[in-house]
Amino acid sequence: MKKLKKVTAILLAITMVAGLTACGKTSNETTGKDSSADTTASNETSASSTAQDQINLRFMWWGGDERAQATLEVIKKFQEANPNIVIEAESLSSDGYQEKLTTQLTSGTAADIIQIDPAWMPGYVKSGGEYFVDYNQYSNIVDLTTFDANFLKNNGNFDGSQYGLPTGLAGSALIYNTELAEKIGLEFTQDLSWDDLIEMGKKVQAYDPNMYLLTVGETLLVKAILKPYLQQLTGNKFFIDETGEMGFTQEELVQALDYIKALYDNNVIAPISSIISYGDELQNDPKWISGDTYVGMFCFSSTAKVATAAAPEQTFKAAYLPKMEGAKDDGFYCNCPQYMAVNSKSANVEAAMKFLEYFYNDQEAAEILGTVRSIPATSVGQKICLATGQIEGITKDTVDIAQQFKGTLDLGLSTEEEAITMQKEMADQVAYGVATPEDAAANSITLFQNYLDSKK
Amino acid sequence: MKTKVREYKKRDYMGLIYIAPWLVGFLLLQLYPFIASLFYSFTQYNIMSEPTFVGLTNYITLFKVDNEFWNSLKVTIVYTIYTVPGKLVLALLVALLMNKQMKGINLFRTIYYIPSLFGGSVAVAILWKLMFMDDGVINALLTALHLPQVQWLGNPDIALRTICMLEIWQFGSSMVMFLAALKQVPQSLYEAAQIDGASKLRCFFKITIPQITPIIFFNLIMQTINALQSFTSAFVITKGGPLKSTYVLGMKLYNEAFKNYKLGYASAISWVIFIIIMIVTLLLFRSSTGWVYYEDSDEF
Amino acid sequence: MNKKTKTKINLTLTYIFIIVVGIIMVYPIIWMFFTTFKENAEIFGSTKLLPSSYSLSSFVEGWKSNGGNQTYTNFFINTFVMVIPTTLLTIASCAVVAYGFARFKFPGKKGLFMLLIATLMLPNAVIIIPRYSLYNSFGWIDTYLPFYVPALLATYPFFIFMLIQFMRGLPRELDESAYMDGCGTFRVFWNILLPLMKPALFSAGLFQFMWTYNDYLNSLIFINSTSRYTISLALRLSLDSESVVQWNKVMAMAFIAVLPLIILFFLAQKYFVEGISTTGLKG
Incomplete structure (x- = not known):
């Protein structure tokens, strides 16, 4: 004591x-x-100057094996052509990538070349950290004319500064197992509506109560259902960056959540508790691999290939994305899966640019990379992939469909980590049935307002 | 005599030199961060810019606005209430059973200890995740036994318990401690009691338990402190989900600090964790006079 | 039923209980080992322990990590480069500090000792953010210094306390007679006490090794680039998204990750058990 x-x-x-x-x-x-x-800084310069002309670059990205192997191969080829440049590859997992990157950017230890999610970029740019190099200043090294000018403007350009270069074309995707669809008698039409999905889901359940029309992960539930639905309903972005307000009223949010509730109540989507442990990597679900439980899946065109490859015995097709009658906005859009950005603290920006020129605009590189980062964004890449036949298949099909949707690009306040977390939580509560759409909406609107206030 | 005292004193000052590394470490890496986090907790701070003083805002947000915090607090407390007593009771039970003249005791002690080797390691967390998946081996075993399957990781009412099981599985180190303590109980006490005609049960409650209470107490405190800060298993196995049902305070702290970069806000959370730990420890200490048996040994 | 048969039944029941619980304890690890030989299809929905065939390919493939140019060779080297100096520095600094506390009556000792005991209960959570910001300003992020320096500066009160307890058990007469022979305090520590403390130092070292080896949170926060990744971080990375997880590869690497601890435990079991038993006893 x-x-x-x-x-x-x-x-x-x-x-x-x-x-x-x-x-x-x-x-x-x-x-x-x-x-x-x-x-x-002085350490770095001294380190690089010791080996005279030796330039060391770090390049970090996330992605699976296929992407890693192709990227490493490109690095190898580049190094052979440029013996004075050594590129240290950092292949990471998408999970936890952003935390890592933020730490690195703030502590000045980030790689020279960084793969970055378009959703995070506005936050980084707005934080005023001046983390990235404007490509326009290096357009003598990296040829930007191979990109579609309009596409470039919409992807990675912030008030005239091109901080990110899009790696490819991508969007949300809906893929389905053709065999199962045929067996059950489902038709994914060009004018697929949200309500059609529910009717089709009921049909699947009637066919076999152990089967579901769709399997949807937490993130896709928000990105491919909740947000496009709302955007079609309201014609606004989720959060309107210009005014810092919500793009919907409480009633509209309730309506969207009601729809999500209906999806789960009617077993259109597999119960969330049964897929949650796979996170967003639904291709790991043995029931997906065996191909006898789910007819389709919401994914991204950049991940469609992985999802279909996981179930090699099944054949898949890309379906049209759902749209409501009288939609005020297409809701879906085609943007890019990632940017490549160059760290402004890098000691060797020019060498990094040189590599990126090779990465984006060299035929050899384009051939090796193929579609590991979705359909290439440059005319060089697209031409090569078309010639080698790599552009065929599910990735192209999903991108083709996404390109037909001209929704307003929603990147910014609503795609920052904190916002995404809140959106997911709201959708989850409805999906799990622990909150009514009314309660979840009311509750979340308070949270959203706090978040938006904190960003002002 | 006088010179001797002075000489001792001179030598004893050497002690300060020997503890100097700790003193520096304490001031720089324990006391300073401790004070600094209290300071940060009253600021808005995101590493990129300097902390700006905001008074009690962080605490007010934490307690009044942030429902997630209350949820995390609840989850952490439930986690602690499940794991700490679960671990200790199991450890004590097995230690008592093993505290007999049995063959092969060393082998079993070894086997029981193995899970404790892995602590909060990622390897074991991944193993747990795989075993408890919907199609995992645990559910396969249940099916084989004609029992209904359980959504160990997907059901918000169960996921936390799955993670608790991982913790309780590692009761071996406490058990080894208890076993060692039990072996230390003087046999003479039992012999004396037997002469007095005390029953076995009485011996257990009047001799065994009191003799090992200091160890139980030590374990209780340390395990509670650890449980209140747990992070890895929830982070790797469920990422805090489903529905934040495993979103322990440690994870909340990590996310606020290193995901959202609200270091001031996260510091406020860390201080709440600290104060909870202080209160729990105080309560345990206060209650300890009632049940912990101390031998008279006071050297300091 | 006489007393003898009763104790016999009792003992049998005890054995059964202990064996059953024992199986539950090690089964996951054994299962983990055999899973390294199984394809995904064989893992899911099956209770079978033994794989249908044995091949080391999962180890070979898994070792290469996520297609990157980092292999587990790097991760193991990194881990040991982080863990071993941390362990040695911890033992060295804690032994010295413990000596200071256990053998000298300097002014303010009582207070400092109380502080030491108090830090035993200082949660890591409360100091991690300022430490991060401190290390960040020193430029220590993405190095192993955030592990080495706290070890060098003896910020592990648990081990200091444990070594103090052990040192108290060593007779003071040893010191006294050495002083008579004209030894200085460091000579007494180095020549007389340290050799006697070997078992305690070894135990402390084992625990520090184990804890640092298993550490995840600190590595996650302080280490950034894959070239410095430790095994914990690499394992987490192996659950990469965007491809189908090959669980046999993941389990193979997880098994290899826990193997050093298991081997160490069997080699040095005595010290583990002693370490645990002595630390708690007077707590």
Whole structure:
């Protein structure tokens, strides 16, 4: 007991001291930070100068084996042609990638060349960190004319600065197992509507109660159902970046959530509890692989190939994306799966640009890369892939369909990590049936408002 | 005599030199961060810019606005309530059973200890995830036994328990501690009790338990502190889901700090964790006079 | 039923219980081992323990990691480059500090000792953010210094405490007689006490090795580039999205990851058990 009293006394004392000394520390902090930035910078230069012309670059991306192998092959070929440049590859998993990247950007330890999700870019740009190089300043090295000018403007351009180069064309996708669809007598028409999905889902259940029309992961539930549905309903982006307001009313949100509820209540979508442990990697679900439970899946055109490859014995087709009658906006759109960005703190921006020129505009590179980052965004890449027949198949089909949808691109406030988390949580609550659409909407609107306020 | 005292004193000052590394470490890596996190908790701070003082805003948001925090707090407390007693009771039970003249005791002690080797390792978390998937081996076993399958990871009411099981599975280290403590109980106490005609049960409650209470107490405190900060298993196995049912405070802290980069807000969470730990420890200490048996040993 | 048969039945029941629980304890690890030989289809929905065929390909394939140019060779080297110095520095610094506390009566000792005990209960959660910001300003992020420096500066009160307890058990007469012979304090520590402390140091080292080896949170926060990844981080990476997870490869690497601990445990079991038993006893 005596000991205890001492312990508490000490802790109390510490707490009090804390209050007194806390004020004095900020100034140290700044000086420390600045000097460290200097030292790391000087370290880097000294490291690179020791080997004379040897230039070291780091290139980081996320993705599966196929993408990793192709990318490594391209790096190898590039190094053979440029013996003075060594590229250290960092192939990561998409899960946790953003946290890592944010840490690296803020601590100045990020790679020179960075694959980045379009959804994160606005946040990084807005934070004022000046993290990325404007490609326009290096257009003598990287040929930007091979990109469709309009596409480039919509992808990676922020107030005239091209901070990211799109790697390819992609969008949300709906794929289905042709054999099962035929067996059950389902038809995925060109004018597929949201309500059609429910009717088709009921038909599947009537055919076999163990089967479902769709399997949809948490992220896709938000990105391919909730948000497009709302966007078609309201004609607005989820959060309107220009005004910092929500793009919907409470009634409209309830309506969208009601639809999600209907999807689950009618077993159109497989119960969320049965797929949640696969996260968004539904291709890992043995029931998907065996191809006897789910007719279709919502995915991205950049992941459609992986999903279909997981079930090699099945044949798949791309379906049209759903649209409601009298939609005010297409809801879906074709953008790009990732950007390539160059770290502004990089000591070798020119070498990085040189690599990217090879990566984007070299025929050999285009042939190796194929469609590992979806359909290439450059005319060079597209031509090569067309010639080698790599552009055929599910990736092309899904992109073709996505390109027919001209919805407003929604990247910004609503795609920041924090916002996505809130959206997912809201959809999850309805999907699990723990909250009514009314409650979930009311609750989330408060949260959204707080979030939007904090961003002002 | 006088010179001797002085000489000792001089030598004893050497002690300060020996503890110097710790003193520096304590000031720089424990006391400073401790104070700094309290300071940060009253600021808005995102590493890219300097902390700006915002008063109690973080705490007010935490307690008044952030439902997720309350959920995490609940999850963490439930996790602690399941795992700590679960682990200790099981450890004590097995230790008591093994505290007999039995052959092969060392082998079993070894086997029981193995899971504890892995602690919060990712390898075991991944193993757990695979075993408890819907189509995993555990459900296959249940089917083989004609029992209904369970959605170990997908059902929000169950997922936390699945993670607790991983923790309880690692009761071996506590068990080894208890076993060692049991072996230390002087036989003479039992002999004396037998002469007095005390029953076995009485011996257990009046001798065995009191003798090992310090160990139980030590374990209780340490395990509670660890449980309140757990992170890896929830992070790897369920990522906090489904429906945040495994979203422990440790994860909330990590996400706010290193995902959303709200370091000030995260510091406020860390202080809440700290204060909870203090309160729990205080309560345990306070109650300990009632049930922990201390031998008189005070060197300091 | 006489007393003898009763105890016999009792003992048998105890054995059965202990064996059954024992099987539950190790079954996951055994299952993990055999799973490394199974295809995904063989893993899911099956209770079978033994695989239909044995091949080391999952180990070979898994070793290459995620198609990247980092292999588990790198990850293992990284892990040991991180863990071994951390362990050695911890033992060295904690032993010295424990010596200071256990053998000298310097002014303010009581208070400092109480502080030491108090830090035993200082949760990592409360200091991790300022530490991160501190290391960040030192430029230590993405190096192993956030592991080495706390070890060098003896911020592991648990081990200090454990070593103090052990040192108290060593007779002070040893020191006294050495002083008589004209030894200095460091000589006493180095020549007399340290050799006697070997078992305790070894136990402390084992635990620190194990904890650092298993650590995930700190590595996650402080290590960024794959070229410095440790096994924990690499394993998490192996659950990569966008491809179908080959569980046999993942399990193969997970098994290899836990193997060093199992081997170490069997080699040094005595120290593990002693370490645990002595630390708790006077807590």
